[in-house]
Amino acid sequence: MMLTDREKTEIGNWRQGLKNNTLLRLSIKDDDAGRQMQMFCSELAGHVPEITLKHEKEEDALSWIMIGQNISYHAVPLSNEFMPFLRALSSTSFPSENMSGELRSILSQITTPAALKIYVSPDCPFCPQVVTRCLAIARMNHAINVSVIDGCLFPEQAAKDSIRSVPTLILDDSFRWTGAVDLEELINVIEQRDPVLLGVETIKNIIHEGQAEELAEMMAARGEIFPAFLEVLTDIKWNVRLGAMAVFEYLIEKSQDLCRRINIELCNRFPDQDDRVKGDIIYLLGESGDQSMIPFIKSLINGPFPQEVREAAADALDNFLRRNF
16 A cells, blocks of 8 residues: 555545546656566555546656646655645645736746756655745646656656756756745746757657647747757657658748758767668758768668668658759
8 A cells, every 4th residue: 555544535625626537648657766666656546536547658758647648646646745746636626826917928928849848756845845936837728748757766867867866857957946846937947048058858848739831930030950859750659750851841941041050969879870760861851952961872872781771861862963954
């Protein structure tokens, strides 16, 4: 049993205001963290018949519990984290922190997705306030994606993000707060951030929301390649690359200069990529119509590469020839 008597009492009080059935989506890996998260969800659903668990499978990702479309927990939200989790799960309003009308207006006008990661510990007395504030703005604006991560449960991820204390809040892998977070400051930074600094998860979210053309327009308007876009374009996951490739295809129409610069970056990254990624890079070079890429593509046809890579290069070269016929 994971739930304490206090938490069971909190469930009882919370259920009194629960008006609708609610869905929890899960992607659970077969490891200690995943088993703990599965046990928590199963026990919670046993106490709350209104909760339906839906299991999904996402490869190469941390186990997660998803609330709606923009709140995920990579954690077992017990102890101090339990009530913020329950509030997020229902339609219960979050504390507004006396948010001014002006601040609410700024929040409502944010359309570029933002990715917030909050590192917590269940016994941290300061974490719930930061989590509650982030969950509140996520509930008010679905372009803001919030991930709550237990750094002790996922130490490798915490080390990757250089987490030394909790709570730590990271916005788009570029902005960081440790300790208390001022809500007005956070919303203003989200609203005013430089698009060039958008992180990988935010770029993925923009594409996932069907805004591939808008992302291409943002880069074309700035005349800059967003560094995180290159990471997404060479992601090992096919479905992630596919969305980024759509952005690239829009860029072919909007900015040949940016396409040429992306091509150069892709050629520089080419030797270190998985063969599947190499095939897609070659395809993009061919689609771009950038004549300066022909010598590079020719060098691949008879190079020391697997047959599928050499065939992709031959197809790309044929594409160039057809364009100029």
